[in-house]
Amino acid sequence: MQIKELLLQTPNQQTVMVKGWVRTKRVSSSVAFIAINDGSTIHNIQAVVADGAVAEETLKLVTTGACIAVTGSLIPSQGQGQSVEVQVSDILVYGSADPEKYPLQPKKHSLEFLREIGHLRPRTNTFSAILRIRHALAFAIHQYFNEHGFFYLHTPIITGSDAEGAGEMFRVTTLPAIQPPLTEDGKVDYKEDFFGKETNLTVSGQLEGELGALALSKIYTFGPTFRAENSNTTRHLAEFWMVEPEMAFFELTDNMNLAEDFTKSLIKYALEHCADDIAFLEKRLLDEEKTKKKEEQSEMTLTEKLRFVSENTFERITYTEAIDILLQSKPHKQGKFNYPVAWGIDLQSEHERYLVEKHFKKPVILTHYPKDIKAFYMKLEDDGKTVRAMDVLFPGIGEIIGGSQREDDYEKLLQRTKEVGIEEESIWWYLQTRQFGSAPHAGFGLGFERLVLFVTGMSNIRDVIPFPRTPKSAEF
Ligand code: ATP
Ligand code: MN
Numbered sequence: 001m002q003i004k005e006l007l008l009q010t011p012n013q014q015t016v017m018v019k020g021w022v023r024t025k026r027v028s029s030s031v032a033f034i035a036i037n038d039g040s041t042i043h044n045i046q047a048v049v050a051d052g053a054v055a056e057e058t059l060k061l062v063t064t065g066a067c068i069a070v071t072g073s074l075i076p077s078q079g080q081g082q083s084v085e086v087q088v089s090d091i092l093v094y095g096s097a098d099p100e101k102y103p104l105q106p107k108k109h110s111l112e113f114l115r116e117i118g119h120l121r122p123r124t125n126t127f128s129a130i131l132r133i134r135h136a137l138a139f140a141i142h143q144y145f146n147e148h149g150f151f152y153l154h155t156p157i158i159t160g161s162d163a164e165g166a167g168e169m170f171r172v173t174t175l176p177a178i179q180p181p182l183t184e185d186g187k188v189d190y191k192e193d194f195f196g197k198e199t200n201l202t203v204s205g206q207l208e209g210e211l212g213a214l215a216l217s218k219i220y221t222f223g224p225t226f227r228a229e230n231s232n233t234t235r236h237l238a239e240f241w242m243v244e245p246e247m248a249f250f251e252l253t254d255n256m257n258l259a260e261d262f263t264k265s266l267i268k269y270a271l272e273h274c275a276d277d278i279a280f281l282e283k284r285l286l287d288e289e290k291t292k293k294k295e296e297q298s299e300m301t302l303t304e305k306l307r308f309v310s311e312n313t314f315e316r317i318t319y320t321e322a323i324d325i326l327l328q329s330k331p332h333k334q335g336k337f338n339y340p341v342a343w344g345i346d347l348q349s350e351h352e353r354y355l356v357e358k359h360f361k362k363p364v365i366l367t368h369y370p371k372d373i374k375a376f377y378m379k380l381e382d383d384g385k386t387v388r389a390m391d392v393l394f395p396g397i398g399e400i401i402g403g404s405q406r407e408d409d410y411e412k413l414l415q416r417t418k419e420v421g422i423e424e425e426s427i428w429w430y431l432q433t434r435q436f437g438s439a440p441h442a443g444f445g446l447g448f449e450r451l452v453l454f455v456t457g458m459s460n461i462r463d464v465i466p467f468p469r470t471p472k473s474a475e476f
Helices: 056-061 112-115 125-147 207-216 251-274 275-289 303-313 319-328 351-360 408-419 428-432 448-456
Strands: 015-028 031-039 045-049 067-076 082-095 200-201 216-225 239-247 313-317 364-370 386-394 396-405 442-447
Touching: 015 045, 015 082, 015 351, 031 067, 031 112, 082 313, 112 125, 125 251, 125 448, 207 216, 207 239, 207 428, 207 442, 239 251, 239 448, 251 275, 251 303, 251 364, 251 386, 251 396, 251 448, 275 303, 275 448, 313 319, 313 351, 319 351, 319 364, 351 364, 351 386, 351 396, 351 442, 396 428, 396 448, 408 428
Parallel strands: 045 082, 313 364
Antiparallel strands: 015 031, 015 067, 031 045, 067 082, 216 239, 239 442, 364 386, 386 396, 396 442
């Protein structure tokens, strides 16, 4: 039986079997207490071994990290903090763990150290809690869309279009690295490559997502996304998961409404279904906060923050209004921003965080960015200068969602592709959807790990994905 279920049983001395990994073993006046965890819950079950109940040699192998199966009877717990425990009659040791060598000791390890033992860190309380929350959020995403009439569309991971993120892509090739076939002018001849053209790992499923929305009305993608950007920040991974809904007949306001309702629902789902894990992470965070200076300490606990965001309306302002607020701000006037503020700049995370954390103190949806700092497919506003873009900014995270209403006018879209230098023949299929039955449509991309960061209260994106991929790091 999973420990999660076992802890809910009424203890009647019934025989039970538990399998899991030993968190701790302590011996007191010849009675051994073993805390076992199987990952099904943050809570351990306590197994009590009376003197002589199990052979001495067996008990010796039961050390922190060992994997065991315990048989015994379920009884009311004598100890604090748990309602039931197992009175052990038999132990089977599947795998011992030499205490001299096992890296995970029953003490607090630093997150940096745990990153170096990515193969074992899922066995810690912190990471198992994060992984369960991650699972719950992924499930909630599918549930939300399913209940709202969206279809899950699988967009390709290998892409032949370089319309987005040129230079930030990982090439996919079967050509030899040394002496690849060359064209007459000395360039690599991709005609000889596996697909007969240059291909990359996708940076977004959006363009194909639009093709789906212009047939099924409401679709979403949820899959891995790759960016070869060399940004070593706590918010960027080279491989991350992105959720991208795309909706026909949605304009910018509908898109914002969906983004707000969607993220709030996901947070509420986690609060409802992951209470124990969130409580654990909240306590962890409180301990960490105590080591910080008073002014840097968070005013809200994790649960309070999650409640606050899921119960309050997001602020909606235009990029132009945001620039005005920043120009009027203290840090700007005192020259404290590292990057200058002026209409037309791409907002830096210091600017986004000022708006969200200092000025509004809640999530903000920024709209109507200058067209020159946004992608070619965003719908041009009547002013000819701004596009119907929307970025959702979260406290402590910055941008969590980027989206827009898409340009549905063939001539205008063609014009924009030319302006930004995208070759027509590379996305002829995308352009053609605007010639045949074009429709107003909109969509957005939610960075899944940034959502998990927010919900878990963790501060480094490397700690909310099981096996992070970042520059110079792909060990596990
Ligand atoms: P940023 O400015 O933070 O780099 P972006 O503008 O490049 O983000 P988009 O291309 O709009 O982001 O992608 C949509 C969402 O995907 C972002 O809002 C963010 O949540 C997430 N995201 C983007 N890049 C990364 C990354 N390298 N690692 C993890 N999540 C990412
Ligand atoms: Mn980016």
